[in-house]
Amino acid sequence: MSLEVSSLDAGYDGTPILRDVDLTVEDGEIVGIVGRNGVGKTTLLKAIMGLLAPESGTIRFNGTDVTGEPADVHARGGIGYVPQGRDVFSGLTVEQNLALGEGIGEGDETRYEQVYDYFPILEERADQDAGTMSGGQQQMLAIGRALVGDPDLLVVDEPSEGVQPSIVQSITADLERINETFGTTILFVEQNLSVIQGLSERCYAIDHGTIVDEINGEGVADRQRLEEYLVV
Numbered sequence: 001m002s003l004e005v006s007s008l009d010a011g012y013d014g015t016p017i018l019r020d021v022d023l024t025v026e027d028g029e030i031v032g033i034v035g036r037n038g039v040g041k042t043t044l045l046k047a048i049m050g051l052l053a054p055e056s057g058t059i060r061f062n063g064t065d066v067t068g069e070p071a072d073v074h075a076r077g078g079i080g081y082v083p084q085g086r087d088v089f090s091g092l093t094v095e096q097n098l099a100l101g102e103g104i105g106e107g108d109e110t111r112y113e114q115v116y117d118y119f120p121i122l123e124e125r126a127d128q129d130a131g132t133m134s135g136g137q138q139q140m141l142a143i144g145r146a147l148v149g150d151p152d153l154l155v156v157d158e159p160s161e162g163v164q165p166s167i168v169q170s171i172t173a174d175l176e177r178i179n180e181t182f183g184t185t186i187l188f189v190e191q192n193l194s195v196i197q198g199l200s201e202r203c204y205a206i207d208h209g210t211i212v213d214e215i216n217g218e219g220v221a222d223r224q225r226l227e228e229y230l231v232v
């Protein structure tokens, strides 16, 4: 698995948001994208997912140019997406929500078992409407739904948002375990310092639609350096 974004420009209805974004994710890495509200983090993930057509630049997945390909092509090619706000279907059961992920990738029964192993609460609540679950449980469901499709790359938009602090840590640990056990590469957006520090091996800071810093190993442990790019 490899993801390579080069000189990417993207925006909405002619309003530029992302400018000249370069970013790479190597096989097996966990890479974070950090930055304040409204700097373009979600826009970047949408462009990577094919939900927003770039103005210019290229997105390569496993060496293949996928720029401008629609989202379902990205999904079938091995990129799973956990959108901001999760987008679970409240009126569908947990199991029905998971099944939506199956249609996308090459999921099979074994994947369900693995997802239920990771998130036992999803098996316990399989027949309940997703809308009856807490924010944290819905986040687990959204991650589970992406995993059912057996992605090589999991793209996660603000996993801590709307999740109780006590559950944030467990979701962080789950993502780490998914990376270790399945070898799933993870690219995530986050503003929560402890999640960023707990999860990222490396991260990019984004401001006004541009990558302004690339922070490696020791830098990730440097709270002050990260706080420059976050609201504290």
Ligand SMILES: Nc1ncnc2c1ncn2[C@@H]1O[C@H](COP(=O)(O)OP(=O)(O)OP(=O)(O)O)[C@@H](O)[C@H]1O
Binding pocket: 012, 017, 035, 036, 037, 038, 039, 040, 041, 042, 043, 044, 084
């Ligand atoms: N669908 C849209 N149409 C027009 N403008 C948009 C749209 N979505 C986002 N924007 C604008 O693009 C800019 C970047 O938004 P984006 O959601 O990518 O930021 P973000 O860093 O993910 O912020 P947050 O952390 O609040 O989600 C903002 O100015 C936002 O108002």
